[in-house]
Amino acid sequence: MRTIPAYVTAAVLAISGATFIGCDRDQTASSSTTNSNTTGARTTGEKVGDDLKAAGNKTKETAKKAGEEVSDAAQTAGSKVKSTVEGFTGGNANRVPDLLANVTGAALTKDGLDDVVERFADADRNRIGKDDLNHGNEELNAVVADIQSAWKTKYGSDFKIKEEGKVFSPQFMTANTGEVAKDGANTNVPGDANRTTGAEAGRNIGSVSIPASHGAAALTVPLIHEAGGWRIDVPDSLDAAKLRGNLITHLKEAYGMKDQWSADPYDAERAIAHHVLMAVMDQPAK
Numbered sequence: 679m680r681t682i683p684a685y686v687t688a689a690v691l692a693i694s695g696a697t698f699i700g701c702d703r704d705q706t707a708s709s710s711t712t713n714s715n716t717t718g719a720r721t722t723g724e725k726v727g728d729d730l731k732a733a734g735n736k737t738k739e740t741a742k743k744a745g746e747e748v749s750d751a752a753q754t755a756g757s758k759v760k761s762t763v764e765g766f767t768g769g770n771a772n773r774v775p776d777l778l779a780n781v782t783g784a785a786l787t788k789d790g791l792d793d794v795v796e797r798f799a800d801a802d803r804n805r806i807g808k809d810d811l812n813h814g815n816e817e818l819n820a821v822v823a824d825i826q827s828a829w830k831t832k833y834g835s836d837f838k839i840k841e842e843g844k845v846f847s848p849q850f851m852t853a854n855t856g857e858v859a860k861d862g863a864n865t866n867v868p869g870d871a872n873r874t875t876g877a878e879a880g881r882n883i884g885s886v887s888i889p890a891s892h893g894a895a896a897l898t899v900p901l902i903h904e905a906g907g908w909r910i911d912v913p914d915s916l917d918a919a920k921l922r923g924n925l926i927t928h929l930k931e932a933y934g935m936k937d938q939w940s941a942d943p944y945d946a947e948r949a950i951a952h953h954v955l956m957a958v959m960d961q962p963a964k
Contacts, residue, residue: 774853774886774901775842777908781958782951785925786826786837788819794921794958799902799909802916810918818922821929825950828936833943837950845947850891853901855884884908892949893935893964894928894956916960924957931963 784793882903
């Protein structure tokens with residue numbers, strides 16, 4: 679057997695030791711890097727979570743503040759609008775001026791007769807129907823065109839009620855509200871007592887009272903609240919032909935007074951509205 683020189687053995691042992699030492703260093707470095715990365719990732723995640731939580735809290739606070747501001751603004755606006763209808767404190771009181779403005783605007787629109795009827799109570803809409811509303815309106819359209827032309831000449835714009843609260847103000851009308859009695863008896867509405875509406879018990883009803891003005895007589899306009907809002911409860915005597923004839927007569931009367939229209943466009947709009955409401959309530963002109 680050959681003898682391995684001592685120096686060869688020493689060299690082998692030295693190389694083996696270096697190899698083991700290198701492995702340990704690699705493992706230590708790898709472990710250190712892993713721990714470092716893990717620690718860094720955990721720190722970043724926690725930071726992101728904290729940031730998101732803070733942003734969420736800030737968003738909630740902003741939304742809450744905005745909601746409170748909107749609520750306050752809505753309540754303030756609602757109070758202002760309701761105060762324009764003196765004495766009318768029932769639900770959706772702020773929609774009464776809108777209803778009257780829409781009826782008047784429809785009457786002053788070419789071929790707008792069907793839109794006028796859309797503002798009537800459900801029973802009245804069904805009774806009048808639509809078949810007789812879409813033809814035979816030539817004379818009515820001519821009167822509407824005359825008023826629109828005269829209006830534009832005097833006020834520089836087309837007739838359109840944009841400030842309902844200023845037009846249908848307490849100085850022009852008062853309004854009252856009530857409810858159909860649960861025992862089915864006639865309902866007493868202040869200013870329009872003992873009016874039979876035919877509506878079911880619990881239904882909100884009301885009335886608008888307009889004193890004599892603008893060359894038109896005093897007038898009471900009964901209202902009934904339906905799913906779509908307030909509607910005018912017109913007389914059963916009103917049909918399509920009579921409505922058309924009434925509007926022609928009253929609008930001609932209003933047009934004949936164009937030289938007397940107020941310099942205040944709001945008051946002039948009241949004059950037109952008064953005559954339109956006289957027509958839909960089947961009241962004669964002078």
